[in-house]
Structure formats: C-alpha cells, structure tokens
Amino acid sequence: MSGPSWTQRLFSGFRRTSEKISDGLTEIVGTTKLDDDTLDSLEEVLIASDLGAGAAARVRSRLEDRMFERGADERGVRAVVAEEVAAILAPVAKPLEIVAFPRPQVILVIGVNGSGKTTTIAKLANLFIEQDYGVMLAAGDTFRAAAIGQLKVWAERLGVPIVSGPEGGDAAGIVYDAVKQATATGIDVLIVDTAGRLQNKRELMDELAKIRRVLGRLNPEAPHDVVLVLDATTGQNALSQIEVFKEVAGVTGLVMTKLDGTARGGVLVAAAEKFGLPIHAVGVGETLDDLRPFDPVELANAIAGVRA
Numbered sequence: 001m002s003g004p005s006w007t008q009r010l011f012s013g014f015r016r017t018s019e020k021i022s023d024g025l026t027e028i029v030g031t032t033k034l035d036d037d038t039l040d041s042l043e044e045v046l047i048a049s050d051l052g053a054g055a056a057a058r059v060r061s062r063l064e065d066r067m068f069e070r071g072a073d074e075r076g077v078r079a080v081v082a083e084e085v086a087a088i089l090a091p092v093a094k095p096l097e098i099v100a101f102p103r104p105q106v107i108l109v110i111g112v113n114g115s116g117k118t119t120t121i122a123k124l125a126n127l128f129i130e131q132d133y134g135v136m137l138a139a140g141d142t143f144r145a146a147a148i149g150q151l152k153v154w155a156e157r158l159g160v161p162i163v164s165g166p167e168g169g170d171a172a173g174i175v176y177d178a179v180k181q182a183t184a185t186g187i188d189v190l191i192v193d194t195a196g197r198l199q200n201k202r203e204l205m206d207e208l209a210k211i212r213r214v215l216g217r218l219n220p221e222a223p224h225d226v227v228l229v230l231d232a233t234t235g236q237n238a239l240s241q242i243e244v245f246k247e248v249a250g251v252t253g254l255v256m257t258k259l260d261g262t263a264r265g266g267v268l269v270a271a272a273e274k275f276g277l278p279i280h281a282v283g284v285g286e287t288l289d290d291l292r293p294f295d296p297v298e299l300a301n302a303i304a305g306v307r308a
Contacts, residue, residue, distance in 0.1 A: 006292055007298060009260075009284050009285060009290065010282075010284055010294070010298060010299065010302045011301075011302045011307075012260065012284070013259045013260035013265070013284030013285065013302070014259060014260075014265045014284075014299075014302040014303050014305075016262060016263040016265070017049060017050075017259075017262070017263050017264065017265035017266055017303055018302065018303060018304060018305030019263070019305070020048070020049045020263040021045065021046070021049050021078075021081065021266075021303070021304065021305065022074070022078075022305055024041075024042075024044075024045030024046075024048065024049070025042070025045065025074050025077055025078065026074065027041070027045075028041045028042055028045070029073060029074045029077055034063055034064070039060050039063060039064060042056075042059070042060065042063065042077070043056045043057065043059075043060045044056075046059055046081070046266075049263070049264075049266040050235050050236065050264040050265070050266035050267040050269075050270055051085070051266035051267075051269045051270055051303075052266070052267075052269060052270025052273050052274060054088075054270075054273040054274065055084060055085060055088055055266075055269050055270065055273050058084045058087075058088070059080055059081050059084045062080050062083075062084060063077065063080055075306075078304045078305060078306050079304075079306060081300075081303075081304040081306075082297075082300045082301050082303070082304035082306045083300070084300075085269050085299075085300035085303055085304060086296045086297045086299075086300035086301075088269055088272050088273050089268075089269065089272050089279070089294075089296035089299060089300060090296040090297075091272075091276065092272045092276060092277065092278055092279045093278075093279060093293070093294055093295070093296045093299075094253070094278035094279070094280060094293075095280055095281070095293035096124070096127075096225060096227070096253070096280045096281070096293075098128065098131075098133055098188055098189055100221065100222075100224050102183070102219070103182070103183070103186065103187065103188050104136070104179065104182040104183065104187045104188055104189055104190040105188065105189050105190070105224045105225070106179065106190045106192065106215060106219070106222040106223045106224055106225075107124070107189065107190070107191045107192065107223065107224065107225040107226075107227055108140075108192050108194055108208075108211065108223040108225070108226045108227070108249075109121050109124070109191060109192065109193055109194065109227050109229060110194050110196070110208075110226060110227070110228050110229070110245055110249050110251070111196055111228055111229035111230065111231075111241075111245075112196045112197075112231075112241060113144070113196040113197065114196075114231065115196070115229045115230060115231040115257065116229060116231055116257040116258060116283070117141075117193065117196055117229045118141075118147055118150045118151055118154070118193060119150075119154075119257075119286075120229045120255055120257055120283065120291060121137065121151065121154070121191050121193055122151075122154035122157070122158060122288065123281075123283065123288055123289075123290070123291035124191060124227075124255070124281070124291065125137065125154070125158055125160060125189075125191055126158060126288045126289065126291075127281070127291065127292070128188070128189050129158065129160070133188040133189050134185075134186065134187045134188045134189070135158070135160045135187065135188070135189045135190075135191065136160060136161045136162070136163065136178060136181065136182045136185075136187045136189070136190050136191070137151055137154070137155050137160060137161070137162040137163070137190075137191050137192075137193070138162070138163045138164070138174055138175055138178035138190060138191070138192040138193065139151045139152070139162060139163070139164035139165070139174065139193055140171040140174055140175055140192045140193050140194045140195070140211065141171070141193045141194055141195045141196065142165060142166070142167060142168060142169045142170070142171050142174065142195070143167075143168070143195040143196075143197060144167070144195075145167040147193060147196075148164050148165075148167060151164070151193055152164060161181070161185075161187075163177050163178035163181060171194065171195065171207055171210075171211060172207070172210040172211045172213070172214040173214075175192055175211050175214055175215060176214045176218065178190055178192065179215065179218045179219070179222070180218070183218075192211075192223070194207070194208065194211070195207060201244065201248055204248055204249075205248050205249075208248065208249050211223075225252050225253060226249055226250055226251050226252045226253075227251075227252070227253050227254070227255055227280060228241070228242065228245050228249070228251045228253070228254050228255070229254075229255050229256075229257060230242070230254060230255070230256045230257065230271070231256075231257055231258050232256050232257065232258050232259045232261075232262050232264055232265055232267055232268065233258050233261055233262040233264065234264075234267075235262075235264040235267050236267065236270075238256070238267050238271065239267065239270060239271060239274060239275075242254070242271060242274075242275055242277070246275070246277075251277060252277070252278070253277055253278040253279070253280045254271060254277050254278070254279045254280065255279070255280050255281045255282070255283070255291070256268050256271070256279065256281075256282050256283065257282075257283035257291070258283060259282055259283060259284050260283075260284040260285055260290075265303060266303060268282065268299075268303075269303065279294075280293065281293050281294070282294050282299070
C-alpha cells in the first residue's frame with residue numbers, strides 16, 4: 001500500500017498553521033461588515049501566525065477593497081489569504097537545478113546545529129538520485145564528530161560516495177579532495193555539509209571564506225549554490241538567521257524543514273516577503289521523500305486551509 005500523497009502530506013504538515021489562522025478568523029468573521037477594527041484584528045491574527053507584517057498588510061488591503069454582501073464569511077477570507085500568499089511565494093518557488101558545466105555542481109549547505117541540516121542533505125541527495133544524477137557528499141562539518149558519523153550513515157543508506165576526515169580536521173582540505181574526486185569520477189552534484197556554529201561568527205566566516213578560496217582555485221564558478229537550512233519551529237528566529245547567514249555566507253537559496261511540527265509555518269511566507277531568496281524545497285516529515293520542491297498555489301492553500 002502506498003502512503004499519503006505529497007499534497008496530503010503538505011496539508012497535514014501545515015494543519016497546525018492553518019488551524020491557528022482558522023481559530024483567529026472564527027472570532028472575527030461573521031455577519032459584521034469588515035470595518036477597521038475587524039480588519040485590524042484580522043491583520044493581528046495573520047502576524048501572530050508568523051506570516052509577517054507585509055503579507056498581513058496585503059491581505060488587509062485586498063479585503064478592504066472587497067464587498068461581502070452579507071458580511072464576511074470565513075471561506076471568502078481564507079481564499080483571499082491563499083491568493084495573496086500564493087502571489088508572495090510564486091517568485092521564490094525555485095527547485096535546485098543541476099546546470100553546472102563542467103561538473104560537479106557544488107552545493108554548500110549551511111545552517112545552525114539542530115536545524116536538520118545533515119538530514120536535509122540526505123533528502124536533497126535523494127531528490128537528485130531520483131533525477132538520475134550522480135551524487136557525492138562531503139563531511140565539511142568537522143567541528144562535530146556526530147555530524148561526520150551521521151552523514152556517513154546517510155551516504156551508506158543512499159549508496160553514494162562520501163569524503164570525510166577526522167573531527168577537528170581541515171574542512172577546506174576535505175572539500176578540495178571531494179571536488180577532485182567528484183571531477184575525476186564524473187559526479188554531477190557534490191553536496192557539502194558545513195559547520196553550523198553561529199556563536200562565533202568570525203570563525204564561521206573565516207572557515208567559509210577558506211572553503212570558497214579552495215573551491216575557486218578548482219572551479220571559479222564554485223560553490224554554485226549556498227543553501228541555508230531553516231527550522232520552521234523557530235518561527236521569527238528563522239528570519240534573523242537568514243539575515244546573519246546572508247551576510248556571513250552569501251546565501252543563494254533556502255530550504256525550510258520541520259513544517260509538520262509547528263503552528264509557525266507562516267514564517268515561510270514572511271521569509272519570502274522579506275528576503276525574496278529562492279525557496280528550493282520544504283520538509284514535512286522524517287522520511288527521505290518528505291522534502292520536495294513546492295507548488296506556490298498548493299502551499300498557499302495548505303497554509304490558508306483551503307481545500308481545492
């Protein structure tokens with residue numbers, strides 16, 4: 001028996017977020033006209049659902065212009081929320097494309113410890129394997145023995161090669177070796193894990209700069225992507241992480257994980273609205289195929305709780 005479809009998993013993953021919005025809407029929609037007070041309350045509900053001030057203001061202005069003959073109904077308001085969220089997400093919904101020539105395409109994956117970074121690397125690798133790309137992993141988070149061990153386990157499960165070194169080893173050296181091996185063996189995609197400590201920004205900056213210099217010597221285009229993994233359960237804190245990592249690491253795109261464990265899934269919308277960075281994939285579960293690129297309309301419907 002096959003499990004639930006991706007759409008079902010998406011709706012199930014965003015259930016707590018859409019319920020949070022629903023609970024707020026139930027209190028304010030009814031037979032009343034949408035006066036300023038009602039619209040203020042609605043805006044507050046959307047901000048409290050982590051959608052961000054920009055998205056909330058867009059929904060509010062749409063509803064101000066809209067006439068509800070018998071007052072607002074929850075379904076109508078939800079539809080407007082879904083439409084505005086889809087409009088915000090459409091420009092950023094961009095899957096990671098493997099286009100580098102010469103190969104390999106080098107993807108640096110960054111994120112704070114605990115964000116699900118190492119597991120996300122495995123899920124991304126799985127996505128590429130499904131598309132018939134040759135994948136190699138590099139254990140560049142040499143700061144933690146656990147990260148190296150975890151990545152080795154994933155590489156074995158996925159049946160892909162991995163380049164690693166000892167705990168405390170030189171991350172740039174590992175990346176150098178990995179690119180050389182990947183080039184020699186015709187690998188399409190090299191996914192590099194990196195240290196996730198933000199406590200010392202300078203140290204992290206120096207390490208990433210060193211990795212970039214080493215990559216630049218082998219291929220001026222590399223790294224082709226710098227992907228930041230965010231844990232949706234951290235809510236607004238995810239936005240400050242984007243801010244810091246953009247400055248420290250030159251982030252080119254985002255992956256958001258753990259959307260199934262939180263009522264704060266709206267932060268995905270806030271991130272899109274505020275930063276406009278590509279969002280390559282979203283994660284709504286623990287299994288390897290629970291990370292996927294998304295359709296903005298489908299995702300917006302899941303957030304707003306609108307069933308097609």
